[in-house]
Each structure stands twice: as C-alpha cells, then as structure tokens.
Amino acid sequence: MSTSENRIFALDYDQHDFANGLRLITVPAPYPNVISMYIVVAAGSRNEVEPGRTGFAHFFEHMMFRGTPDFPPHRYEAVLQETGASSNAYTDDDRTVYHTTFTKEDFETIVAMEADRFQNLQYSVEDFRTEALAVYGEYNKDSAEPLHKMFEVLRDTAFDVHTYKHTTMGFLRDIVEMPNMYEYSRLFFDRFYRPEYCIIVVVGDITPAASRDVVERYWGAWKRGSYRAEIPVEPAPQGARERTIDWETPTLPYVMIAFRAAAYSDSAVDAPALDLVSFLGFSENSELYRKLVLEEQKVDVLYSSNADHVDPYLFTVLTRVKNPADVQAVRESILDRLRRFAAEPVPLEELEKVKKHLRYRFALGMNHSEAIASTLAHYVSLRRTPETINRLYRTYEALTPADLQSVSSRYFHDSGRTIVTLAHRGAGVDA
C-alpha cells in the first residue's frame, strides 16, 4: 500500500486555533451529504484526582444532556430529532467525547446547539439526583459481565496512587454517593468544559472555510479557564501482585496478565514497540494462538492490548480457559511467551507482517465520515493533532527486532506484573 508522502492519514485537513484556545480540525471527506462532528474534551476519569469523586467525568457526560435555559432537554431533543441526527457520547480514562452525525444542511443548527450546552449548561438539583440513578443503573447492567469486574480489580491492584487505579465508571461506593455531589458538578463543569480542553473534529461534506466560519460564530466567545489537575505520578513498580475473584454464577475461568507499560508516544519507541509486541504475541496468526486456541484448544479467548494512554498504563493479556485444570499451564505459556520477547529478537519477517497489518487495518477503517472522525477523536485527545497518526506509523515502520527486545526486557519483568484470575466459586482453579 502506498501512502502519499509517507502519510498513513492521507486526507487533507485544516487545523485551526481560535483565540480562546479552542482547536478545530476539519476534514473534507468523499462521502456526500453527511457530516460527523466529534467534540473532544481532553479530560476523563484520569482527571478525577480528588478522593470520593471517581466516576465523575462519566457522570458529568450524562449531565450534559440535561439542558440549558435556551435549550431545555425536550427542546434539545426536539431539534436533534428534526435534524435526524444520530447522537451520543462516551467517556474513558483520558477523554470525554460528544458525537453527532447528521445531514450537511443542519451543520449550523447542530454547531449552535452544541456550543450552547458547552457554555450555558444548567440543571436543577432534582434532575441531577435523578440522573445519578441512571448512572447507578448503568453500573448495575454492566455488573453481570466478568470483564468489568476484572478490570476494576486489575486497576485497583496494579496502581497505588495514579487515577488509573479506578475505572471510568468509578468505585461503586462513589457512584452511590453521586446524588449528593451537585455543588461539585458545577465546579467540574467550570474546570474542564473550557476551550483549552476541547478540540472539535468535523469530517464530511464541508469545506474548511465554512467549518471555521460557523464554529467561530458560536464558540468564539467562550471564555478560557485556568484549572489544571495535578495527576499523581505512580511510583516505580514494587513487585508482582495477584488477585483472584470468586464469581457467583457459572463461567469458564478468565486470566488477565498485565504489566505496567509506557505512556502513548508517537516518537519514543516504548509504547509503539509494545503495540507491535501485542500483535506478534497474541493475534490470530501468532504462535501462541495457534497452540492454545487452534491446536490444543485449551482456551477460547486470547487477546492482548497495549491501549494508548496519556500516562503509563498497562499491557494486558486476557484469556479464557476451557478446563479449570489448565489455568496454571495456560498462564505459564503466556508468561513464557512474554519472557521470550525479552530474551530473543523476533524474526524480521514476522515483524514486517504486523507493520503491514497495521497499515491495512488503518486503511480499512477509514470507510465513512463517522469512522474517520471517531479515529481522529482518539488521537487528537492524546496529541491535539491528526499529525500524530502519521508520526506514530512512521515510528512503527522504523522499529527493529532489537527495539522490541530491548523494550520488552524493560517492561516484562515480575516487579511490574499484576495477575487477576476470575473463576466460578468452587471451580477448582489453582491459580
């Protein structure tokens, strides 16, 4: 696959900074009539530094749908409906994203209404307390899934002081207290819903000039803030940790093996090298997948992830074991595979396959305006520019087997390791 001037993100884009610190990125895309707008707030559960406030960024995302004096919820809803827009939002560790996809003629209407709620959000204590219950309902619905519990326990175990210790949903004890945090919610809005935290991504059937013009009109007068959260720095890992979870309902046992890893970077080799190791070690064409899933058929789930994060997070391998008696052996196979990354270089040919995979995967994902906007939202919340994608892929291209070995030897050691095992009560797992 050829990319123009070595740019994997080959579409032309316009990056514009307004005087108040708000950044607008416009990408004209070859899909007629549709525009997708992603408003990225570069604050998520990572920014929840105060005790008792875990889960607040996500809760606040809910409150953003509770209206303004000009657009109370029923009016906001009515306008969205008349435009036929598809609209939603999500929060994760490093970002909160509000996204809407709509027909191009409604661009100004949507931009104006979004600007209004980002600047003039207003809700009653009663609405606030009611919405807290919807968040509690969200926690409850997720709680049937073992992976939610495993991530909760993994983070709580792997981190001591960094806010990655809690999930985006937050600790249950804090969710239960949310109805009582109205005053804090106003402070939260005042701190983070500010132009310097936000990037607007517009992708679709539009010109950069038109996009700038409309966004300036409705967002230009928004006042800059001054708050910066002091995120606690996690000290160097102090030794291997381990937790087991007794699961109340029948399940096959799961094992999660995690190592403290590197912060996202498009230039330093650490995180990009761990990305490639993740594919080399555990993707569907990997040696271990072939052995455990296809040949021995001991596990039916095997994957790993080195998810991009602003601060150092975790390299995680997850597996589900068909027979509880095999848990120990499977776990050893995974640890052994990781140790080998540190002990010996990977074959160059295998490394090149992963690089090719990543290039085609990226190209295949760029198949409609919403997909492009969604990809950009992820990256611009890390580095505020789509250019980080091109830099990251150039860094991938340059990585050598020696780079992967040296990075693996720095990260895959027992002191940074956390293992969480989940099994049905009495399933006979010897972990």
Add this chain to the structure above:
Amino acid sequence: MRTILLPDSSPLVTLRLVFRTGAASDPPGKPGLAWLTAQMLSGGGTRRMEYAEILNAFFPMASDVSVWVDKEMTSFTAETHRENLDEFYTIFRDMLLDPGWREEDFSRLRDDAVNYLAVALRGQNDEELAKELLYQEIYRHHCYGWHNAGTVSSLQGLTMEDVRGFYGQQFASGNLTLGLAGGYPEGFAQRVIADFHAVLPARAPAAPALNQPKQTPVNTVLIAEKPARSVAISLGFPMDVRRGHSDYPALLVAQSCLGQHRMSSGRLFTRMRQLRGLNYGDYAYIEYFPGGMYTLEPAPNLARSHQIFQLWIRPVEVDVAVFSLRLALHELEKMIRDGPTEEEFQRTRSFLSKYVNLLLKTKAVELGYAADSEFYGIPNYADYVRSELVHLTREKVSAAIQRHWRMDGLSIVMVGPDAGRLRTQLLSSEPTPMTYNSPKPEEILAEDRIVARRDLNVAEDGIRVMPAEQAFA
C-alpha cells in the same frame, strides 16, 4: 442467484453473500446445525489450507470473513484492500466453495457455539438473555423456537456428517444473493459470479413452512433466576407486519415515538429514565435487533417472514422491577389508546426521513440492506421509508397502532434474582409504590399512584420460574 453490484472508485472492496437459509431450516432435533455449518465455512480451513494457514495469510491484509446466522438468512461479509483482492478472494472462494471439513475445526467451533450459549448468554449478558428467551417463549412449537446457535445438548450431538449434509442441501446458487461493492477491477464481478455458479447446486431447498403462533389473551411471565444486581426485562407479542406491509411505515414512526433504539427521544426513555431515573434506558422494536447494547444501528440480514413487537427495559433494581414493568405497560397502553401527539408525529417523521440516510454508512451495510429489500420485495430501504413517510398522518399512525399493538397476550421475561418475591408481587393486587431521592412534580406522583396499582393480567399458572442455567439446555 441474484447479484447486487455497487462499483465505485474506493480502494476497498466489500463482498457480502447472503444465503436464504438459517436456523429455521435446522432439521428436527438438530437446532444449531445452520449456525455450526456457517461457522465451519467462515472459521475453519479449506481443502487446500488449514485454518491456521488462512489466518496467517489474512493477517497482513487485516481482513477476515465474518458470518451471521439468523432464522432465514445466513450472511458472509468480508472487506479487503484492492491491492490484496486476488490473494484474498482466492481463499475466500475456497472457504465457501471448497471447505476442509476438518475434525479439529469442528470440535473447536462446536465448543465456541456451546460456550456462546452456556457461558456468555446464560451468565454474562442478562439483557440479551431476556431478549432471546422472549423469542423462545413466543415461538414455542415453531421453527423460530430455538436460539440461532441451537441448544447445548443438540450442539453436542451434531456430527461432521450433519454439517456436510446441511451444507450440500442448503447452500445453493438458487438461494444466494451475491453482493459486491467498492473499487474491484473490471471482470472481477463476472469471475465471482461464475465461480459460485459453477460449484454450488442450482436448485434452492424449499423454504421452511412458517406461520405466526396463536396468542392466548392472558399475559405470561418467565422468570430466569440468577444472582445479579438488577433485573433485565423484555416483553412482547407476535405481529403480522414486516417491511413492505402497508402499516410498516406507520409502525416505524410509532416505534420511534415510543422508544427509538438507544436515543433519548422516545417516551419510554423520557418517562422511565429521564424523569424517574429507573434505569439506563428503555426502548421499543418492531424488528429483531440482537446485540442492542453494543450497537447504535440495526444490523442488516436479519430479515424474517415474521416479526414481534417488543419492549426492552434495561436492568432495574429488584425493588422497583414490578413498578417498572407496570410503567412500561402504562406507556404502551397510552400509545395504543391515544397514538402520538401531532407534534410528536411531525418531529418523528422528520427524524426518520433523514435518519434512514445515515443508516447506510458503509458498503457492507448498503449491500446488506439491498439484500433485505429484495427479501421483502421493496425498493431501496431509504427510498422506501422516505416515500412512504410523505403520505403518513398522525391518524394513520394511530390507526395502525390500534390494528397491530395489544395489551393482552403479552409474553414477559425477567432475568435476575429473587424470583419468589417477583412472582408474589406479580400475582398480588397490592400496589408497588415508588419513592424517589428528590422531589417530583405532582403530575409524576399522581401517575405513579395509578401505575402502582395497574393490573398485570397474570394468572398463577401463567408464571414460570427457571434457573438461568437451564436456558438453551
């Protein structure tokens, strides 16, 4: 064979092959056979290549073959970059036309199917469990009456001969719709068509005989009991309206007014979550919509001769489960009795006439919708909906609702803990009052007093309790 060709200048090429066969064609005593056969094609080796070799070849291209089996359709979808098209297609063709039928693939894929039912659905997704059990309740003694993946015991009894037999009988060019889209080269479409014509038998098997089940006037409740923090609820009834029926567009509007999927505009969402904070959301459906917790848009190629109407009440705490059920029924009854308001109707019609354009995001989806339109005998879905909406009025929507929606003969499924307490509350004439953590307007409190006493029309022998572990046994 029917073909749908959507060539353009994109660097990507999409293949979507839809066979008119599925779980409704599972032979007697062999639920899950269509599912396992399809998995053997998309997740097993070919005569020339082991599955591991296929994965190895596909990996650098970042491509794979996905499959979905529904009652009357089995669809295979793949997307690749045109630079890899030749290499990819050669393997793809063999997967569908020259499968390897290896025992090791069979045992792995059968395990996967069993675990999907016995581990994932029974234990880890109470909402999807409630929805799938609802279909089983409504379609007892019918060839829609088992999960698309079958049952655990049936899967365990299937053999390689069963799978090969089903493939030979059900995968024919006569029941195939072959879709291609994107920047494929000249001559490619002809090549694909010729390949599938040459290998597949021409004559399609007879479609299964289908008719809607009869409903009794009383409501029935199934409680699948399991430890959980809350109770997932789904309820519904069979409905003789599908795409192409003269009342489909009106019911599409009605569904959207009552509970547009995963949007905050519907009445159920507004009154249950927004005003009362009962749960995470509440929605209404006139077509099968699996995996709604993972996706905002409906997936194509779930076309069915028969559909049900259903409500999805996301998990509610046990204490308010029966009140929530009563409130959902109250909203349904109001919609049946009064229809949408004129303002609601206008707003929803405007929404749908634009929203249908956003549904067809990718070539894969566009091909899928085209195959569905062919199944239902309607034009392009977006054109069909838009042109029909123009002629609708509020009165027509209200009349269609009254013709097809009902308050009796409901099947209700609850998944969660404390079945005994739920059962007692469902049968008792005692009200289930609501309390809140903040003051509510008198309008809400007055409505609650009515809702709390609502008759559920359930008789003692109309409630069954089973352990969730017995689902899909």
